[in-house]
Amino acid sequence: MTEKAILNQAVKNRRRGIKRSFSDKLISVITYIVYAIFAFVCVYPFYYIFINSISANNLSERGKVIFYPMEVHLKNYSSVFKIPGLMDAAVISVLRTVVGTLFTVLVAAFLGYMFTRKTLWKRKFWYRFVAATMYFNAGVIPWYLTMKMMGLTNNFWGYIFPMMIQPFYIILCKTFCESVPEALQEAADIDGAGTLTIFFRIMLPVIKPILATIAVFAAVNQWNSFQDTLLLVTKDELYTLQYVLYRYISQASSLKSLVSNSTNSAQLAASLAHAATATSIRMTVTIVVVLPVILIYPFFQRFFTSGIMIGAVKG
Amino acid sequence: MQLKRISPRKMRSYKEFLLILPFLAVVALFSYFPLYGWVYAFHDYRPPKPITAETFVGFKWFLTIVNNPVRTADILRVLRNTFAMSGISLLFSWFPMVFAIFLNEIKCRPYKKFVQTVTTLPNFISWVLVYSIAFNVFSSTGAVNTVMMDLGLIDKPIAFLKSSENIWFKMWLWLTWKNAGWAAIMYLAAITGIDEQMIEAAKVDGATRMQVIWHITIPSILPTYFVIVMLNLANFLSNGMEQYYVFQNAFNMDYIEVLDLYVYNMATSSTGQYPLSTAISILKSVVSVVLLVVSNTASKLIRGEGFI
Numbered sequence: 261m262t263e264k265a266i267l268n269q270a271v272k273n274r275r276r277g278i279k280r281s282f283s284d285k286l287i288s289v290i291t292y293i294v295y296a297i298f299a300f301v302c303v304y305p306f307y308y309i310f311i312n313s314i315s316a317n318n319l320s321e322r323g324k325v326i327f328y329p330m331e332v333h334l335k336n337y338s339s340v341f342k343i344p345g346l347m348d349a350a351v352i353s354v355l356r357t358v359v360g361t362l363f364t365v366l367v368a369a370f371l372g373y374m375f376t377r378k379t380l381w382k383r384k385f386w387y388r389f390v391a392a393t394m395y396f397n398a399g400v401i402p403w404y405l406t407m408k409m410m411g412l413t414n415n416f417w418g419y420i421f422p423m424m425i426q427p428f429y430i431i432l433c434k435t436f437c438e439s440v441p442e443a444l445q446e447a448a449d450i451d452g453a454g455t456l457t458i459f460f461r462i463m464l465p466v467i468k469p470i471l472a473t474i475a476v477f478a479a480v481n482q483w484n485s486f487q488d489t490l491l492l493v494t495k496d497e498l499y500t501l502q503y504v505l506y507r508y509i510s511q512a513s514s515l516k517s518l519v520s521n522s523t524n525s526a527q528l529a530a531s532l533a534h535a536a537t538a539t540s541i542r543m544t545v546t547i548v549v550v551l552p553v554i555l556i557y558p559f560f561q562r563f564f565t566s567g568i569m570i571g572a573v574k575g
Numbered sequence: 576m577q578l579k580r581i582s583p584r585k586m587r588s589y590k591e592f593l594l595i596l597p598f599l600a601v602v603a604l605f606s607y608f609p610l611y612g613w614v615y616a617f618h619d620y621r622p623p624k625p626i627t628a629e630t631f632v633g634f635k636w637f638l639t640i641v642n643n644p645v646r647t648a649d650i651l652r653v654l655r656n657t658f659a660m661s662g663i664s665l666l667f668s669w670f671p672m673v674f675a676i677f678l679n680e681i682k683c684r685p686y687k688k689f690v691q692t693v694t695t696l697p698n699f700i701s702w703v704l705v706y707s708i709a710f711n712v713f714s715s716t717g718a719v720n721t722v723m724m725d726l727g728l729i730d731k732p733i734a735f736l737k738s739s740e741n742i743w744f745k746m747w748l749w750l751t752w753k754n755a756g757w758a759a760i761m762y763l764a765a766i767t768g769i770d771e772q773m774i775e776a777a778k779v780d781g782a783t784r785m786q787v788i789w790h791i792t793i794p795s796i797l798p799t800y801f802v803i804v805m806l807n808l809a810n811f812l813s814n815g816m817e818q819y820y821v822f823q824n825a826f827n828m829d830y831i832e833v834l835d836l837y838v839y840n841m842a843t844s845s846t847g848q849y850p851l852s853t854a855i856s857i858l859k860s861v862v863s864v865v866l867l868v869v870s871n872t873a874s875k876l877i878r879g880e881g882f883i
Contacts, residue, residue: 291677295681312711321716323721395864399857402609406609503703509703549707561695
């Protein structure tokens with residue numbers, strides 16, 4: 261290339277550079293705006309329901325509360341827990357989340373560890389036996405009939421046992437255990453430690469990080485679970501919050517009777533702004549059900565990257 | 576005669592098996608045993624009467640699907656809905672990828688973090704809550720109708736939920752609202768893995784941002800996208816029922832009922848069609864396994880590794 265050509269090219273590049281910065285800036289601005297819209301769409305519904313749940317009920321009933329709370333009061337939150345059954349549902353939801361998560365995590369840890377034990381009889385076969393269950397399911401009816409046969413319909417343990425063994429979590433634990441230096445286990449083996457001793461004393465403390473991830477995802481799954489209540493439970497005292505909320509929305513009639521009941525008795529004296537309405541109950545219960553997830557959300561964000569593996573396996 | 580000695584190593588290996596045996600039994604009971612329930616599809620089963628040799632009807636229920644015009648019409652309608660909704664999902668499956676690419680272009684870190692945080696949140700709430708939110712925001716006195724009325728865009732509230740209008744697309748929108756932010760994380764991780772030097776080199780050569788995206792970012796994360804598409808394909812018939820169950824009502828029933836929901840609704844209806852519903856889920860399982868094998872093979876052929 262001659263000197264002149266090089267110079268020309270440089271000038272061209274310069275020009276292109278100026279043009280680029282303009283188009284790049286335009287893209288930047290559009291990107292910022294579009295993502296602001298996305299963020300708004302994701303945040304506003306929660307905000308909207310929240311401000312309505314703390315605003316005067318006669319205003320929220322008519323859809324007057326849009327941008328900010330009006331005539332703030334917290335009466336809805338105290339009255340919603342007086343609704344018969346709601347407190348029981350909250351207890352069941354919390355119980356199943358705590359017990360279910362504990363079981364799921366312990367089983368995942370133990371099986372994940374056991375499937376790395378080279379001494380385990382027919383290790384590969386049993387591992388596949390468990391992992392294969394990810395890829396098939398018998399269908400709603402056969403599953404329901406099996407649960408019924410085992411007496412797990414209308415039974416609290418029907419929330420726990422079917423969700424206890426999760427192949428994805430076991431695979432995660434197994435992979436994590438495999439990354440732990442083998443020398444650690446070998447040393448314990450030589451010292452004569454039993455299989456269980458090695459698990460509880462050595463492996464369990466080491467694999468804590470992955471267990472934390474699994475615990476978070478298992479807990480969210482338990483809290484959000486709805487289908488099992490729908491299929492297995494007909495007794496009111498075993499209803500979960502998710503199920504109760506669904507009934508409030510889908511069966512407007514039951515909500516109306518709730519409202520009229522409460523107005524007939526204690527709430528008659530209360531002002532129109534504080535008397536429970538179908539809308540106020542719906543919105544308040546929604547916030548009550550969503551709040552635990554939002555509260556622990558900042559803590560489990562750091563588990564996202566390892567959690568995405570769970571998502572990837574699940575599809 | 577002397578008993579054969581079992582070596583300590585063998586002993587330990589059996590002991591360890593005994594330790595996991597209870598859990599294997601649970602797996603067998605909850606995952607494998609229900610498969611036995613498939614026999615109900617071949618019987619004239621009416622609970623609580625048990626199945627016997629007399630109730631055996633062979634492939635009667637499977638044939639009903641093609642022989643009974645009402646059933647055939649039902650199945651075709653449900654398949655149409657399933658194909659439509661899975662099809663739309665597949666068609667727009669690039670959305671989380673593009674979402675991640677442009678999110679990555681945001682240079683202001685706190686803003687990027689904020690957007691990522693709030694768009695991921697909906698993934699962690701249940702479909703019941705999503706429905707509750709939809710109900711509250713889109714009801715006749717909800718935010719959307721109120722604002723549109725105030726602006727004079729409409730005279731009377733639109734029944735967003737109690738209509739079948741654009742229901743397939745609406746269902747996709749809700750699915751995307753819930754999942755897109757979460758799905759984007761995988762792509763963001765893939766983008767982080769791209770060699771910085773490649774991008775720097777392109778910039779030195781005068782590539783614009785769009786050119787960098789088009790020639791470097793997209794080709795680099797395409798393998799991830801490919802896996803997602805294959806998984807979508809494998810789950811083509813299984814949209815799950817929860818989303819459609821909570822959103823269903825008398826107005827949109829004809830367009831929202833997907834295969835999984837149909838099987839459930841049929842089984843729980845007053846007539847309780849256990850055998851037919853089981854027969855349909857058997858057919859679905861068979862097709863799903865075929866789809867899984869096909870997409871896994873395709874993945875092996877194209878990428879050199881499967882995802883099973």
